[in-house]
Amino acid sequence: MTAAVGGPGLEEWLLKRIYRALVLASTAVVALCAAAPASAEVKTETFRQKVTVSGYQVKQEMTPAEHPKVDGFITAMSVDIVDEDGTPVPIDRLMLHHIVFSKLGDKNPQCENFRGFNYDQQLPGLARPFYGAGEERNKLVLPPGYGLPTRQSDVWLNTWMLMNHKRNTDTAYIEWKVTTDDNPDLKRVDPYWLDVVNCNADPIFNVPGGGKPGSTYTKSYDFTPPESGHIVGAGGHVHGGAKNLELSQPACGNRKIMTFDPAWGMASHPFYHVRPILHEPGPIHVSQYGSPEGFPVAAGQPLRLTASYDNQLPHTRVMGISVIYIAPSSEPVNGCGELPLNAGPFQTQEPHRTAPPKFKVPIVGIDPNSGQARDISKPPGKTVKLKTGSKINVRDFFFSRPNVVVRRGSKLNWLFRSKQDVHNVTLASGPRGFGSPNRAKGKFSYRFKAKGKYRIFCALHPVAMTEVVTVK
Numbered sequence: 001m002t003a004a005v006g007g008p009g010l011e012e013w014l015l016k017r018i019y020r021a022l023v024l025a026s027t028a029v030v031a032l033c034a035a036a037p038a039s040a041e042v043k044t045e046t047f048r049q050k051v052t053v054s055g056y057q058v059k060q061e062m063t064p065a066e067h068p069k070v071d072g073f074i075t076a077m078s079v080d081i082v083d084e085d086g087t088p089v090p091i092d093r094l095m096l097h098h099i100v101f102s103k104l105g106d107k108n109p110q111c112e113n114f115r116g117f118n119y120d121q122q123l124p125g126l127a128r129p130f131y132g133a134g135e136e137r138n139k140l141v142l143p144p145g146y147g148l149p150t151r152q153s154d155v156w157l158n159t160w161m162l163m164n165h166k167r168n169t170d171t172a173y174i175e176w177k178v179t180t181d182d183n184p185d186l187k188r189v190d191p192y193w194l195d196v197v198n199c200n201a202d203p204i205f206n207v208p209g210g211g212k213p214g215s216t217y218t219k220s221y222d223f224t225p226p227e228s229g230h231i232v233g234a235g236g237h238v239h240g241g242a243k244n245l246e247l248s249q250p251a252c253g254n255r256k257i258m259t260f261d262p263a264w265g266m267a268s269h270p271f272y273h274v275r276p277i278l279h280e281p282g283p284i285h286v287s288q289y290g291s292p293e294g295f296p297v298a299a300g301q302p303l304r305l306t307a308s309y310d311n312q313l314p315h316t317r318v319m320g321i322s323v324i325y326i327a328p329s330s331e332p333v334n335g336c337g338e339l340p341l342n343a344g345p346f347q348t349q350e351p352h353r354t355a356p357p358k359f360k361v362p363i364v365g366i367d368p369n370s371g372q373a374r375d376i377s378k379p380p381g382k383t384v385k386l387k388t389g390s391k392i393n394v395r396d397f398f399f400s401r402p403n404v405v406v407r408r409g410s411k412l413n414w415l416f417r418s419k420q421d422v423h424n425v426t427l428a429s430g431p432r433g434f435g436s437p438n439r440a441k442g443k444f445s446y447r448f449k450a451k452g453k454y455r456i457f458c459a460l461h462p463v464a465m466t467e468v469v470t471v472k
Contacts, residue, residue: 040183043068044076048173051081053094053164056366056373056463058278060117065101065158065176072182073147077101077140079133079176081162089172091135092274097161098237099174100132104155109192109226111199118422119437125199127157130191132323135271135282136262138235143292146232146327147186163278167371189232189325194247194305196221196320203321206427206435207241209314210450216243217311219320222250222302228333230294233325236260236287240280241315241356243308245322251301252336258295260322261287261345263352272357276364276373278462280315284352291343294327298335310356314433316426317459361428363455363466378403379466389413394439396420397464399456404469411447412469416440423458423465430454431471 047066053059068074081089081096108114108125116123130148131140142148164170196219197203207217236245238260245260262283265271271281289295297303307320365376383403388410393400396418406412414425418440425444426435431452436444438460448454448471458465 040181042075042179042181042183044177044179046175046177048082048175049158050171050173051160051162052169052171053162054169055164055167056276056278057164058097058161058460058462059164060159060161060460062157062159065156067154067156068150068178068180069152070180070182071151072149072180072184073186073188074140074150074178075142075147075181075186076179077131077176078137079174080137082173082175084173086175091270092165094170094172095135095163095165095274096133096174097163097279098132098134099158099160100129101176102127102129102157102159104157110223114199115201117201117438119202119439120442123201128191129193129323132193132237132321134237136237136285138237138286138288140233140235141290142189142233142325143290145187145292146189146325147181148189148191148325150180165274165276165278167373187327189327190227190229192223192225192324192326194221194223194303194322194324196305196307198223202438203319204317204435205319206433207309207311207315207318208433209311210432211311213312215311217309218306220304220306221320222304224302225297225299225326227326227328228297228299228335229326229328230296230333231289231324232291232294232327234258234260234289235323237319237321238262238286238307238309239282239315239318240359241310241313241318242283242320243310243356245286245320246306246308247322247324248304248306249301249335250304254304255336257339258289258322259287259345261347261354262356263287263348263350264355264357266351266353267357272359276375276463277361278364279317279459280359280361283356284350285348287345287347289344290346291340293340293343295339295343296333296335296337297326298333301335313358314427314430316428316433316435361455363428363457363468364463365466366463373463376466378468383470386410386412391415392467393417394423394425394458397423397458397461399465399467402467404467406448406469406471408448408451408471410471411445414444416442416444421460423460425467426457426459428455428457428462428466430456435459
């Protein structure tokens with residue numbers, strides 16, 4: 001799950017919609033205040049978006065999304081990928097890697113600007129994320145009496161990534177269900193998207209590995225709430241290799257108020273048998289919190305989100321994200337006050353493991369005879385010895401030097417020279433983890449301090465773009 005991604009022309013489309021969205025939103029606020037419904041209505045509506053993904057493609061897009069034409073509140077929301085008859089699509093066919101829903105025209109309170117999916121782009125923070133799900137299919141369920149405001153005139157954006165694990169083009173539907181309540185007496189909640197790599201459309205970081213068994217790599221982000229209130233609901237998102245996410249209050253003796261624990265499927269779970277392997281599989285669920293009483297937060301008093309990952313093995317392009325829903329208070333709140341009872345964590349009842357499984361990601365190529373994707377030890381092409389400081393071109397859709405030998409301590413420079421798409425340089429498996437941002441132009445450098453074989457791919461084009469660097 002990422003905060004936002006976009007394809008060519010996205011920025012122009014956004015700018016055209018911003019003014020119209022802001023005008024409509026202000027009009028809707030006036031209308032909502034002027035006329036409350038005579039009787040409250042609760043209903044669940046289903047929306048669909050048709051998607052087509054080419055064989056072995058990793059496809060990411062940002063598109064407009066339908067939503068309930070209701071002036072009221074969202075109380076629950078879920079998402080899945082289904083066939084036309086509503087049957088869920090198996091993960092070994094199409095994987096909905098992540099999806100994020102945002103409201104255009106609602107300014108992001110944490111990010112005045114953010115980096116685009118192309119790392120070299122800067123975009124205005126004029127869309128506010130309010131719900132997301134990854135492979136673990138997190139659901140939004142607010143406690144009774146609370147709701148996320150929604151308006152008929154809202155403009156929603158859908159940001160999603162799908163992976164096709166078959167050789168043929170596939171078509172399915174992203175399906176989201178939204179429960180709304182137009183009861184004006186519901187208490188408003190405000191969504192806050194907390195991310196350890198904040199204000200990035202592709203908020204990834206890389207765990208180098210190489211530590212002792214049981215060692216941990218952490219990354220944190222501090223968020224200062226602009227309002228006092230209570231967190232009545234919260235969820236988290238992590239990737240393969242994660243130990244947990246923790247939300248703490250540094251001003252309250254650094255007390256931990258929430259721990260989001262990943263649930264890893266049993267060894268027989270389909271997550272771990274998908275072929276070809278295009279990324280390290282994540283958990284089947286991450287624990288969530290919900291409480292009508294809520295966790296106290298005070299304006300100006302920071303919250304700290306910390307993502308903890310196993311550091312014995314490398315884990316690349318991982319994330320640490322939590323969405324919290326704060327019910328604002330008009331009265332002063334003691335941010336270090338008592339924590340609620342029986343608020344969670346609520347974990348899946350499906351059989352699962354609590355420790356992240358060890359998983360080696362191979363590189364993949366196309367069999368010239370069958371046309372099927374298969375694991376490969378190295379990509380086609382001659383092996384060349386390179387000196388430190390040597391350059392490798394990253395083009396559409398290949399690395400100019402697919403098989404390389406260097407001495408330990410050497411540095412390689414990848415030069416992005418794309419005409420069609422953005423790419424990245426990412427370790428699939430090897431002694432140490434690293435990964436570059438997504439780029440069309442520019443340079444990425446890495447110094448190889450540990451000997452061994454580094455299997456590398458572009459995570460956006462994992463079947464087409466592979467490379468092996470052997471460090472002696």
